[in-house]
Amino acid sequence: MSDPAAPVLSVRDLVTRIGGNAVVDGVSFDVAPGEVVALVGESGSGKSLTALSVMGLLPAAARAAAGSVRLEGEELLSAPERRLRRIRGQSLSMIFQEPVASLNPLMRVGEQVAESLVVHGRAGRAEAQARAVEMLARVGIPDPAARARQYPAELSGGMCQRVMIACALISEPRLLIADEPTTALDVTIQAQILTLMKRLRADFGTAILIITHDMGVVADIADRVCVMYGGRIVETGTAEEIFARPSHPYTRLLLSTIPRLSGARKELLRSIEGSVPDVSDWPEGCRFRSRCPLAQEDCAQVPPHVPVAGQPGHTAACLHLERIGEMT
Amino acid sequence: MSAAAQGLRERLTGRRRGPGSRAVLPFLAIFAAFVLIALLAPLIAPNDPNSQNLMGRLKAPGVTARNITYWLGSDELGRDLVSRLIWGARISLSVAVLSVALSGVVGTVLGMAAATARGWVETVIMRLVDVFLSIPAVLLAIITVAVLGPGFTNVVIVLALTRWPRYARVAYGQTLSVANMPYVRLARFMGASMPRILFIHILPNIIGAITVVATLEFGLMVLFEAGLSFLGLGVQPPTASWGAMLSVGRNYVGSAWWISAFPGLCLFLLVLSVNLIGDHLRDRLDPKSR
Ligand SMILES: Nc1ncnc2c1ncn2[C@@H]1O[C@H](COP(=O)(O)OP(=O)(O)OP(=O)(O)O)[C@@H](O)[C@H]1O
Ligand code: SF4
Ligand SMILES: [Mg+2]
Numbered sequence: 008m009s010d011p012a013a014p015v016l017s018v019r020d021l022v023t024r025i026g027g028n029a030v031v032d033g034v035s036f037d038v039a040p041g042e043v044v045a046l047v048g049e050s051g052s053g054k055s056l057t058a059l060s061v062m063g064l065l066p067a068a069a070r071a072a073a074g075s076v077r078l079e080g081e082e083l084l085s086a087p088e089r090r091l092r093r094i095r096g097q098s099l100s101m102i103f104q105e106p107v108a109s110l111n112p113l114m115r116v117g118e119q120v121a122e123s124l125v126v127h128g129r130a131g132r133a134e135a136q137a138r139a140v141e142m143l144a145r146v147g148i149p150d151p152a153a154r155a156r157q158y159p160a161e162l163s164g165g166m167c168q169r170v171m172i173a174c175a176l177i178s179e180p181r182l183l184i185a186d187e188p189t190t191a192l193d194v195t196i197q198a199q200i201l202t203l204m205k206r207l208r209a210d211f212g213t214a215i216l217i218i219t220h221d222m223g224v225v226a227d228i229a230d231r232v233c234v235m236y237g238g239r240i241v242e243t244g245t246a247e248e249i250f251a252r253p254s255h256p257y258t259r260l261l262l263s264t265i266p267r268l269s270g271a272r273k274e275l276l277r278s279i280e281g282s283v284p285d286v287s288d289w290p291e292g293c294r295f296r297s298r299c300p301l302a303q304e305d306c307a308q309v310p311p312h313v314p315v316a317g318q319p320g321h322t323a324a325c326l327h328l329e330r331i332g333e334m335t
Numbered sequence: 336m337s338a339a340a341q342g343l344r345e346r347l348t349g350r351r352r353g354p355g356s357r358a359v360l361p362f363l364a365i366f367a368a369f370v371l372i373a374l375l376a377p378l379i380a381p382n383d384p385n386s387q388n389l390m391g392r393l394k395a396p397g398v399t400a401r402n403i404t405y406w407l408g409s410d411e412l413g414r415d416l417v418s419r420l421i422w423g424a425r426i427s428l429s430v431a432v433l434s435v436a437l438s439g440v441v442g443t444v445l446g447m448a449a450a451t452a453r454g455w456v457e458t459v460i461m462r463l464v465d466v467f468l469s470i471p472a473v474l475l476a477i478i479t480v481a482v483l484g485p486g487f488t489n490v491v492i493v494l495a496l497t498r499w500p501r502y503a504r505v506a507y508g509q510t511l512s513v514a515n516m517p518y519v520r521l522a523r524f525m526g527a528s529m530p531r532i533l534f535i536h537i538l539p540n541i542i543g544a545i546t547v548v549a550t551l552e553f554g555l556m557v558l559f560e561a562g563l564s565f566l567g568l569g570v571q572p573p574t575a576s577w578g579a580m581l582s583v584g585r586n587y588v589g590s591a592w593w594i595s596a597f598p599g600l601c602l603f604l605l606v607l608s609v610n611l612i613g614d615h616l617r618d619r620l621d622p623k624s625r
Binding site: 062064092093095096097100101103105108109110111112113114119122123126127174 | 516517518519520521522524525526527528531535536539540
């Protein structure tokens with residue numbers, strides 16, 4: 008832990024099952040201190056379940072069946088609930104997609120921001136309140152003292168998301184997990200929230216695991232990218248690498264979906280034909296086989312991650328990397 | 336602003352546009368009047384409600400006998416109806432308040448417990464709720480009071496015993512849905528203890544729905560008390576109760592209509608006003624019914 012370069016979060020060969028299906032199937036990735044890692048992929052590719060497995064918040068039907076999740080070296084998958092409760096709200100925080108529904112409608116904003124301090128007995132009521140107001144100011148809420156006394160219904164969606172971020176960061180966590188933090192917001196507010204997250208990352212040194220299906224968001228904020236498909240990571244590398252040299256056919260197609268600046272956002276992801284099949288219909292071998300334009304018979308074997316030529320840390324799981332040029 | 340946010344704001348600020356808000360005011364006034372009368376009964380009742388006057392039996396409203404003016408007439412024992420009605424309001428309202436409070440607390444606690452504990456606790460509580468709700472409430476009340484014996488305390492206990500399932504069912508459903516809200520999941524995630532989640536995050540968000548049930552139940556409890564007293568199973572004579580007065584008055588409808596008419600009118604007004612207030616509250620607090 009004393010090693011400054013040791014990852015905050017280290018996920019190895021994580022398998023999460025719902026019923027008989029591995030909805031997360033052998034996922035491995037690291038998040039370094041202060042780093043922003045994006046999990047991207049279409050709806051149904053297992054991004055949320057990966058995040059929920061990390062936090063120990065899986066729905067009742069799901070179970071993390073194998074692998075390891077270490078936060079600052081400490082194994083979380085086998086940690087008792089009591090210990091997890093302490094870790095969450097101290098070294099691990101999260102923000103949900105629905106900012107408005109994530110706030111208790113009948114609790115004052117300031118109290119909610121202070122919640123994690125109060126719950127863990129890390130500050131008295133008055134001090135927690137003062138720090139909540141300070142935190143509201145830091146997430147760019149004007150007149151924070153007055154806002155702290157208001158109820159969520161009196162705030163806009165963008166304001167609510169700022170409040171959520173304040174809630175998550177007041178404990179100065181080492182890792183923030185944000186599942187689609189901007190999806191529910193309109194475009195200009197989205198940009199503001201991303202800017203805020205970048206600034207806070209710099210201020211607090213908090214590492215961020217951000218989940219999104221929006222390559223535009225990835226381009227804006229991520230240092231590193233893990234592209235997920237069918238419960239597996241199919242390509243990973245620095246954001247620059249991924250955008251400059253997408254090497255997996257799926258990544259290629261995902262990138263082709265970034266809207267031009269003038270493009271309507273509704274067109275997002277439309278251009279990949281079909282959609283992620285249901286878990287029970289995932290093919291043997293390469294999961295992308297049923298939609299891949301380069302698929303061949305040998306794709307019925309599980310493709311291993313192989314380094315992409317000459318770029319350390321950039322790997323892709325495709326048996327025909329050399330043919331990527333055939334895609335336009 | 337979304338409709339939900341709009342509703343919330345109205346609920347928080349107590350403001351609401353459109354008709355309906357004002358129409359409930361007269362009924363609030365009637366209800367408030369009954370409450371005042373009940374509270375001040377010893378001060379405002381012109382006569383002792385239980386003092387009999389054989390010379391003043393069955394006097395019509397407005398008649399004076401032996402220096403007593405019977406503004407609303409007298410009953411078969413010469414007791415002043417105004418005074419009995421005033422003291423009767425006390426019985427009606429206190430039985431209703433106590434039984435609603437008791438059944439409300441018991442039902443809410445059990446409903447929330449069922450929704451939180453799940454497993455066999457949930458099964459036992461909710462099956463019990465189903466069983467209780469499948470027995471006609473009046474029948475259940477009559478049977479239990481017959482077993483326990485009549486009297487003020489027993490009536491309250493019996494009513495609470497029969498009515499808690501209504502609250503339990505509402506509290507159960509509401510707790511389940513609120514517990515799934517992201518803010519509750521988040522609070523749990525951040526390490527909030529179970530009591531904190533229940534009392535700080537869930538209870539305030541379901542209390543509105545429970546209040547609506549409580550108001551509607553309140554009117555019902557007034558009627559139940561009257562009904563039990565009518566059957567002689569409620570508060571025992573000579574204590575004044577509207578239901579008992581109605582029951583006695585039944586024998587004199589031909590000759591002394593006022594004995595049953597005025598308690599009937601009081602019951603009607605009280606229950607009507609409580610129910611209309613309840614409907615209004617439901618419209619205000621429960622977005623689903625809109
Ligand atoms: N509670 C659940 N019960 C059964 N299946 C589930 C459950 N939650 C998710 N799944 C299935 O698991 C797969 C992966 O879901 P997940 O929510 O992780 O996808 P995602 O990548 O986060 O998608 P989205 O962008 O829609 O959030 C999907 O096929 C989904 O149908
Ligand atoms: S392994 Fe085959 S099916 Fe899978 S992405 Fe590569 S070419 Fe396509
Ligand atoms: Mg998701």
